[in-house]
Amino acid sequence: MARHAGLSRATVSYVLNNTPHQVIPEPTRQRVQKAAAELGYVPSAAARALSSGRSDVVLLLLPDWPIGPSVGALLEHLSTALADQGFTFVAHPRSAGRPVSEVWKALTPAAVITFEELDDIESARLRTAGVELAVALFGGSRGGRAMDLPEQRTGRLQAEHLAAVGHRHLGYAWPADPRVLAFAQPRLEGVRQACAELGLPEPVVHPVALGPDGATAAVADWLAAEPAVTGVCAYNDEVALTVMAGVRRQGRQVPGDLAVIGVDNIAAGAVSWPTLTTVEVDQASVARYIAGAISSKIAGEPLPGRPASDIHTVILRESA
Amino acid sequence: MARHAGLSRATVSYVLNNTPHQVIPEPTRQRVQKAAAELGYVPSAAARALSSGRSDVVLLLLPDWPIGPSVGALLEHLSTALADQGFTFVAHPRSAGRPVSEVWKALTPAAVITFEELDDIESARLRTAGVELAVALFGGSRGGRAMDLPEQRTGRLQAEHLAAVGHRHLGYAWPADPRVLAFAQPRLEGVRQACAELGLPEPVVHPVALGPDGATAAVADWLAAEPAVTGVCAYNDEVALTVMAGVRRQGRQVPGDLAVIGVDNIAAGAVSWPTLTTVEVDQASVARYIAGAISSKIAGEPLPGRPASDIHTVILRESA
DNA sequence: CTACATTACTGACACGCGCAACTGACGCGC
DNA sequence: GCGCGTCAGTTGCGCGTGTCAGTAATGTAG
Numbered sequence A, B: 001m002a003r004h005a006g007l008s009r010a011t012v013s014y015v016l017n018n019t020p021h022q023v024i025p026e027p028t029r030q031r032v033q034k035a036a037a038e039l040g041y042v043p044s045a046a047a048r049a050l051s052s053g054r055s056d057v058v059l060l061l062l063p064d065w066p067i068g069p070s071v072g073a074l075l076e077h078l079s080t081a082l083a084d085q086g087f088t089f090v091a092h093p094r095s096a097g098r099p100v101s102e103v104w105k106a107l108t109p110a111a112v113i114t115f116e117e118l119d120d121i122e123s124a125r126l127r128t129a130g131v132e133l134a135v136a137l138f139g140g141s142r143g144g145r146a147m148d149l150p151e152q153r154t155g156r157l158q159a160e161h162l163a164a165v166g167h168r169h170l171g172y173a174w175p176a177d178p179r180v181l182a183f184a185q186p187r188l189e190g191v192r193q194a195c196a197e198l199g200l201p202e203p204v205v206h207p208v209a210l211g212p213d214g215a216t217a218a219v220a221d222w223l224a225a226e227p228a229v230t231g232v233c234a235y236n237d238e239v240a241l242t243v244m245a246g247v248r249r250q251g252r253q254v255p256g257d258l259a260v261i262g263v264d265n266i267a268a269g270a271v272s273w274p275t276l277t278t279v280e281v282d283q284a285s286v287a288r289y290i291a292g293a294i295s296s297k298i299a300g301e302p303l304p305g306r307p308a309s310d311i312h313t314v315i316l317r318e319s320a
Numbered sequence C: 001c002t003a004c005a006t007t008a009c010t011g012a013c014a015c016g017c018g019c020a021a022c023t024g025a026c027g028c029g030c
Numbered sequence D: 001g002c003g004c005g006t007c008a009g010t011t012g013c014g015c016g017t018g019t020c021a022g023t024a025a026t027g028t029a030g
Helices: A009-017 A026-039 A045-052 A069-084 A101-107 A120-128 A152-164 A178-198 A216-224 A237-249 A283-299 B009-017 B026-039 B045-052 B069-084 B101-107 B120-128 B152-164 B178-198 B216-224 B237-249 B283-299
Strands: A057-062 A088-093 A111-114 A133-136 A170-175 A204-208 A231-234 A259-263 A277-281 A312-315 B057-062 B088-093 B111-114 B133-136 B170-175 B204-208 B231-234 B259-263 B277-281 B312-315
Touching: A009 A026, A045 B045, A045 B101, A057 A069, A057 A101, A069 A088, A069 A283, A069 B069, A069 B088, A088 B069, A088 B101, A101 A120, A101 B045, A101 B088, A111 A283, A133 A283, A152 A170, A152 A178, A152 A231, A152 A259, A152 A277, A152 A312, A170 A178, A170 A216, A170 A237, A204 A216, A204 A237, A216 A237, A231 A237, A237 A259, B009 B026, B057 B069, B057 B101, B069 B088, B069 B283, B101 B120, B111 B283, B133 B283, B152 B170, B152 B178, B152 B231, B152 B259, B152 B277, B152 B312, B170 B178, B170 B216, B170 B237, B204 B216, B204 B237, B216 B237, B231 B237, B237 B259
Parallel strands: A057 A088, A057 A111, A111 A133, A170 A204, A170 A231, A231 A259, A259 A277, B057 B088, B057 B111, B111 B133, B170 B204, B170 B231, B231 B259, B259 B277
Antiparallel strands: A088 B088, A277 A312, B277 B312
């Protein structure tokens, strides 16, 4: 390519990288760009990664629990948002029982995003492999490295909505799958906070497993409680639909006997019987925030303020 | 590291790669391996990619339509299956309106997997970028490069099940979203084939949009047809749930007035009212087949036979 | 003792890029 | 004419690996 432009490789490199304090006259600059266009030149990322020590790839480690449409949407938006910042976004589903270290060794990513925080050994290996930036989306128990997304907001909004339509005794449908604990914890915490602020008693927490019978015990207990629970915040829409199935099995009505509100706004919730009231999270905003935070951190700047808090919306339907 | 072992880099390289026809005496071999262990040596994938021209990464381009749990499961199994073959699997959600070529330029993957076939320009760019193997999972219209997964089988099983329980006039709930056309086409084709073989009339196809009212027109037409359609195969479970909602809106019953069968076995189908009969695909087997085919193709061997045909199961519930 | 083969290993290059240091050429002031 | 500064661009190195060709040392046959 330098040959084609009749210049040296260095000059070409300076032009293409817009190297500051390297004055290149306009004619030469255009000559290089014309040659690049004619040859369809694309810099080899492998070589760049080798010499710079890191690639422009941002790696997201997917959790091992089944991913729903909200995670899917987050992926899509992260991809666009990071592309705007000049990064290439890829996701890797961690295969059970296999060390994840092989992945970043093969990619030398600029940053690694995880859902939950990594073990000490794994994060040590990460640093050894030359990855400088690792961010966890949830569970900032370990220190300031986590993004600390406003996940409690979903719980708060659920509780506030139920309170606004007159419910005073709330239940919380906790996911039976232990793998989503890091997600469920802050949501329940948000419900607790809202209850406290609104002067309501603590929510009655029951685990709910997915499947037709997963919620029967929980529903029976909520309805039989004294005073009875009249509104339930579910960990997500799937759990919410399970709770509604449990109520039907008892021959009772949603929302008459028990109101239910979910999180995620999955498609099935719009066509269930009754249709499901839910809290939707604007994954595009979340993705933009994450992308911004990552590129600031890589550039060494302080990270911007907390993500906007108005990214949650209550989708009002029949169930609550 | 070569210094630490007191040998040259070449010798070390030969030992670590087990280069055939390069005889290395056992003592030296052990000396190298001891040094590697002591230094915690990990070969740099970036350098290997630079010199060999391709990395050990297999890239999956996610489609731009929302991915459901079945794609999620496929990702997870692909990750494990490809890791067994020595590859690193990553997925990239293609951001709308952005050229995908930037992605493989940044990764130089050993293979690229797509859902639908690429345009001519994009596949040309792919080859220019040095990616030798591109496989499309569906839509083998263009030639032998596609995997040609037995997607018709899902449609066949749906129709066969409905026929087995006595339905003779079938409908097909076609997804209104044009982006999933490549998926829907073979499934409908499978239904058509099964009808022809069983001596049933052609299925009555109606588009169904997701959402509470998406199926009302279709359901009205199926029920009013002469003779009436009594069983509907839906493109997937979400469409199936929408059809069931449409039937409820008409004040009619599932499966009494109209039986419905879906595809995917999503969690919401197990707790819907009535619960949803569906066809499940064993994504683990699919993933193993894909991984096997990729590694054979890369090794230059002919690809193994068609994937096993018994990877589909009918999950029998109330709706059909 | 010489000619040749085998063993055990090393030197050097290429992959494509970024960057520091260097080189001619030209203009300007004294 | 000499020194200095600026412009326009080049040479060369290093990143870490895979691999071909080569080469001392040792063994073997005639």
